[in-house]
Amino acid sequence: MINEVIHIAIIDDHTLFRQGLVHLLSESGEIQVVFDASDGADMIKKIASHNPLPQVILMDITMPVMDGHASTLWLRKHYPDIKILALSMSDKETSIMEMLRSGAMGYLLKESKVSEVITAIKTINNQGFYINEYVSGKILNTLQKNDIIEEKGKKLSANELRFLELCSSELTYKEIADRMNVSPHTIDNYRESLFEKFQVRSRTGLVVYAIKNSLIKI
Template identity: 60%
Template sequence: MHTSTFTGPVQIAIIDNHTLFRQGMISLLGDFKEINILFDAENGEDMISKLKKTSLPDIILMDITMPVMDGYAATAWLRENHPTVKVLALSMSDDDKPIINMLKNGAVGYMLKESKIRDVVYAMQTIQKHGFYLNELVSGKLLYTMQNKNTPVDKSKELTSNELTFLKLSCSELTYRQIADEMNLSPHTIDNYRESLFQKFGLKSRTGMVLFAIKNQIITV
């Protein structure tokens, strides 16, 4: 029996509708013995049919915008049918909305498509080890909180009711200005709530807040 210290290559799959991008990733990742590519697919539907013919990957690199079955639907399907498979979202931009939606559908991190291949490998190794990849989203303080799942703390109790409302609205598609209107508060007050949450929980971005809210079950997805 293997000891827990032994870890073989991370078994992965690449789902993206651009053939050249998939082939490029396969070629680049082929240089890393830490990674083994089980298969690639052009959309979520193609992924589902290929999953029936192969062993489950540890991690799937998932494009967001794809025809037939996009990254949101494919990630939600995996969470429902194969919850052990982790999804690392691949995004063309660091726009909040698609990344937030991918996290809410079950992704455990995201990478920009322009990232260096070594950073993608590091992200997958981090997911394999910790279950999620936070990159610049949040600080080590949140990483520590998430890893200590055996000591559940109701984080919502550390928030004022307005901070809690702000946090929940930040997990929507509303802009900060629209959140201010929704809460009948000034944009300056909203900025203060955001900074307070960032400081209190070691967050660094809106996407980090969403990940925090999901992990601590402050919002249900």
């Protein structure tokens, strides 16, 4: 039985890495690189003139002109059948989650072995997604953190949430008390309670934590 040759494209702004990966993947006999591009804008110029289209695109995240997030969103809109495998140096949970939310169906670190990249390409082409143990662990950790944050948000009273919102303004604590029609002592209680819940020790810390975890919007 002859294995299917999978057509791919590689989008990465590091020329040596991109060209080296083209060579290594092409050597496998299972992968054909139909084109490569230095960023999303370059990809858009090239993709329209290629037949066949790539079945899978290996997408870097940090690129000039048009990065991996924007490129992935563009592909999801204009070429929804093309599957996207993020290939990045970043192992941050935020990077992984943002690419998956943008529409990537898999995520690999650039330090991965070529054999795993080939496995990921074949898996994502046949099954529609590829998540290894490392990335699944990162996703699980993020979900658990979000559950904790959501639980903390649920435990906040309406007055505590209002206090947090007003903390992000230039109002003094006395002015916040007047705005909320409570005593300065009550405001002190809100502040100390939130210091304890969020494990911070300053007004700035309260606001940064609240914004980062979507408890308030500014």
